[in-house]
Amino acid sequence: MSALLEGLRAALGDAGLLAGGDLSAYEQDWRKRYAGRALAVARPASTDEVATVLRLCHAHRVAVVPQGGNTGLVGGSTPDDSGRQLVLSLSRMKRVRGIDVANASLTAEAGCVLADVQAAAAGAGLLFPLSLAAEGSCTLGGNLASNAGGTQVLRYGNARELCLGLEVVTASGDVWHGLSGLRKDNTGYDLRDLFIGSEGTLGVITAATMKLYPQPRERLTALAACTSMDDAVALLGLARERAGDALTGFEVMSAAALALVARELPQLHQPLGAAPWTVLLELSDAESAEHARSVFEGLLEAAFERGAVQDAAIAQNLQQAKAFWHLRESIPLAQAQAGLNIKHDIALPVSAIPDFVTEMDAALTAYLPGIEVINFGHLGDGNLHYNVQAPASVAASEFLAAHEAPINTKVYDAVQQRGGSISAEHGIGRLKREELGQRKDPTALALMRAIKRALDPLDLLNPSRVL
Amino acid sequence: MSALLEGLRAALGDAGLLAGGDLSAYEQDWRKRYAGRALAVARPASTDEVATVLRLCHAHRVAVVPQGGNTGLVGGSTPDDSGRQLVLSLSRMKRVRGIDVANASLTAEAGCVLADVQAAAAGAGLLFPLSLAAEGSCTLGGNLASNAGGTQVLRYGNARELCLGLEVVTASGDVWHGLSGLRKDNTGYDLRDLFIGSEGTLGVITAATMKLYPQPRERLTALAACTSMDDAVALLGLARERAGDALTGFEVMSAAALALVARELPQLHQPLGAAPWTVLLELSDAESAEHARSVFEGLLEAAFERGAVQDAAIAQNLQQAKAFWHLRESIPLAQAQAGLNIKHDIALPVSAIPDFVTEMDAALTAYLPGIEVINFGHLGDGNLHYNVQAPASVAASEFLAAHEAPINTKVYDAVQQRGGSISAEHGIGRLKREELGQRKDPTALALMRAIKRALDPLDLLNPSRVL
Numbered sequence A, B: 001m002s003a004l005l006e007g008l009r010a011a012l013g014d015a016g017l018l019a020g021g022d023l024s025a026y027e028q029d030w031r032k033r034y035a036g037r038a039l040a041v042a043r044p045a046s047t048d049e050v051a052t053v054l055r056l057c058h059a060h061r062v063a064v065v066p067q068g069g070n071t072g073l074v075g076g077s078t079p080d081d082s083g084r085q086l087v088l089s090l091s092r093m094k095r096v097r098g099i100d101v102a103n104a105s106l107t108a109e110a111g112c113v114l115a116d117v118q119a120a121a122a123g124a125g126l127l128f129p130l131s132l133a134a135e136g137s138c139t140l141g142g143n144l145a146s147n148a149g150g151t152q153v154l155r156y157g158n159a160r161e162l163c164l165g166l167e168v169v170t171a172s173g174d175v176w177h178g179l180s181g182l183r184k185d186n187t188g189y190d191l192r193d194l195f196i197g198s199e200g201t202l203g204v205i206t207a208a209t210m211k212l213y214p215q216p217r218e219r220l221t222a223l224a225a226c227t228s229m230d231d232a233v234a235l236l237g238l239a240r241e242r243a244g245d246a247l248t249g250f251e252v253m254s255a256a257a258l259a260l261v262a263r264e265l266p267q268l269h270q271p272l273g274a275a276p277w278t279v280l281l282e283l284s285d286a287e288s289a290e291h292a293r294s295v296f297e298g299l300l301e302a303a304f305e306r307g308a309v310q311d312a313a314i315a316q317n318l319q320q321a322k323a324f325w326h327l328r329e330s331i332p333l334a335q336a337q338a339g340l341n342i343k344h345d346i347a348l349p350v351s352a353i354p355d356f357v358t359e360m361d362a363a364l365t366a367y368l369p370g371i372e373v374i375n376f377g378h379l380g381d382g383n384l385h386y387n388v389q390a391p392a393s394v395a396a397s398e399f400l401a402a403h404e405a406p407i408n409t410k411v412y413d414a415v416q417q418r419g420g421s422i423s424a425e426h427g428i429g430r431l432k433r434e435e436l437g438q439r440k441d442p443t444a445l446a447l448m449r450a451i452k453r454a455l456d457p458l459d460l461l462n463p464s465r466v467l
Helices: A002-012 A047-060 A114-123 A140-145 A191-195 A229-246 A255-264 A289-305 A318-329 A331-338 A350-367 A396-417 A433-439 A442-455 B002-012 B047-060 B114-123 B140-145 B191-195 B229-246 B255-264 B289-305 B318-329 B331-338 B350-367 B396-417 B433-439 B442-455
Strands: A038-042 A064-067 A085-089 A096-100 A105-109 A163-169 A175-178 A204-211 A218-226 A247-254 A277-285 A311-314 A345-347 A372-378 A383-389 B038-042 B064-067 B085-089 B096-100 B105-109 B163-169 B175-178 B204-211 B218-226 B247-254 B277-285 B311-314 B345-347 B372-378 B383-389
Touching (some): A002 A038, A002 A047, A047 A064, A047 A163, A047 A204, A064 A140, A064 A204, A105 A114, A105 A140, A163 A191, A175 A191, A175 B442, A191 B191, A218 A289, A218 A318, A229 A247, A229 A277, A229 A350, A247 A255, A247 A318, A255 A277, A255 A372, A277 A289, A331 A372, A331 A383, A345 A396, A350 A372, A350 A383, A350 A396, A383 A396, A442 B175, A442 B191, A442 B442, B002 B038, B047 B064, B047 B163, B047 B175, B064 B140, B064 B204, B096 B114, B105 B114, B140 B204, B175 B191, B218 B229, B218 B318, B229 B289, B229 B350, B255 B277, B255 B331, B255 B372, B277 B289, B277 B318, B289 B311, B331 B372, B331 B383, B345 B396, B350 B383, B350 B396, B396 B433
Parallel strands (some): B038 B085, B064 B085
Antiparallel strands (some): A096 A105, A105 A204, A218 A277, A247 A277, A247 A372, A345 A383, A372 A383, B105 B204, B218 B277, B218 B311, B247 B277, B247 B372, B372 B383
């Protein structure tokens, strides 16, 4: 080990290697579920230095845990507690290498903070649409390694769909120069999408070329009250038909979720009365405020006529629009205040959601009367955060200890029956690795293992994550 | 071999195995560049039968060449001339398994003809936007295996971006049940996109779930005359900004290309006078004909003001719109009438195109005075069909024999210098395999070879294609 550390220090300099001292910021995951212990933290400043780190680790057979902003939710970016894994932090590689306005693309290094990428695009008059709660500290490399989703997937896709090209260092320290501003390229296997979402287990992403978009002229937000999930799904179909890709947000919140917000955060104004489901819609218009408003009014009118919507409010100004979004984004906070709960990040075909919700709500209530389902999420993407809270009479910690496993089984069984996913946007990491091994198609698992062996035969890249 | 054929006949029945007789329809590629000889043609009728074929071939160590509509342009779907490769035709697997309107998705088998998939979607009131010249005979499986492009990539992406899930049979005959209607799924490596575009070398796609879209209310087409490629690129930026995703087509045609059409197909009306570059724009509007027209007029007005456009014509009815598209689509026909030529299917960052065109046109004219560049293509995607015809004084066959290789080198060198692609949408197959081996990033090639060995260790799936 000391030979490796000497080699790393010689290659990276003192600023590039943290060995000894308090490394807890790199060893502890964001949710504080996994406390690890690192051999050291390498902080290379260039792609060549990353390649050197990987070559040295390969020679010394030392495992590497790549880390971006360390905001992941599944324990994928921190070391285990053996003290023998090297954390490879990309935090010093944070340069925006270039913006190509005519090609609507941007190239940045993996350690760029997402908000800085957004700002760089805005500075060139363009939009980088990836947006999520952790954007002030998560990094582009981590976003790609975990194929991050967020609030604008409906229109712009997740991180994978925003990426045009990658620069990647392999397990043995070779560099794939795959940065590309091309919209079309049929020269061989899709390596790019294989590295994206592989959570650092197949290679280390050091830079990426991403798509940019025109800034919309106007963003308009509305809330709509629906009597049933079927109505919310019908409203989605209508919105797609009428607004096309101007529809950039379609979020759903259950009555229980908004009641929880009212209880925990009473200072937040709720513009609509209580309804079984409240939908937040956002339109991004390429033309004008007037045009956006007229599309929205036409859409809501049609929805009223079909009985899909019972009540609605269009934000009258930016402040109101922010308040509508704030309501949606406050649900996790209200949940945190109310105590521990069982979280699910599931995806289903949109058509299967009404039936799933009805059946699962009933099954959970039958299982444990008084149980509270806090259901909200990106309905437009078929992605629900179907969270479950203890009955008022039961302490949250006891509830979790006794019921987390059986409730997960119920929820994931129902998801699997309907062809859904047990991880829509957060990934697998360590948290869902066992679940994946039990539930994923066996042929898919065998293919994944074969690819892992082919690209990382010594199992040095983020071992025991995902697979 | 006879044991294999007996096994196949027992599993597939007489309708499922063609051995002996005239197999030339399966042995000859569409461009008639490669005449092969097949051991036999297996025509399984179900996924289970495909799995049986692959298991038997695996046991007997016989190579398999998957084939859809056999309309590929790079020799990827026909056997070599050894007489020892089995053609696996998916043509009997042509069922649309289902359409999920609320989820906007369709599941169909690999042998479904593209036009039938389009028709099934339209029958459900939705749009399946993949569209290309061979749509009357190419198949969904082939479209996915080659990651087909076509005329609507600008808005809807290529085949890869339209696919939600796959069913695939592996080299050893296992079935991956990966059909999925999910928009989000972060449970492991992206196997789907790895099989898409792998040209039958990693597995056999037997079915797919594809995205559907609302039918646009109105389609509107215009022609615009530009003085320079810089102006055409500026017009693209303006169109993106003003029309957003309503912009579904942005094709460019050089003066020489339209002059060739005028010469070879004088019956076709050309609405605009000769201009260095003519752009075809298409808007697909979610609202109304009036709205589409007002967006188009606003866009063209702004383009005139900036001097990006010198003349323009908006189609007044569907017939005119079709005539505009027909003009664009007639260029290959006019070229075919004019005799053999050297074809390129290249992609570049849009920003690099003006410079590339200026430099390459000059370089080719200097190389061989009188040479004619017929340049046209999907400028919105950065994809040019940069074709080269003999000077009037030189016979086409002599021209090709003497100049194809040096001209390819010049064009591909210039493409490579600018980070472009030597195959934007047609793939590699046999035609560009050597070129790929010389020009692709060596690390990428090593990764591709490692993946091929991992998924097809006996090299039985479409061997010697791509790699």
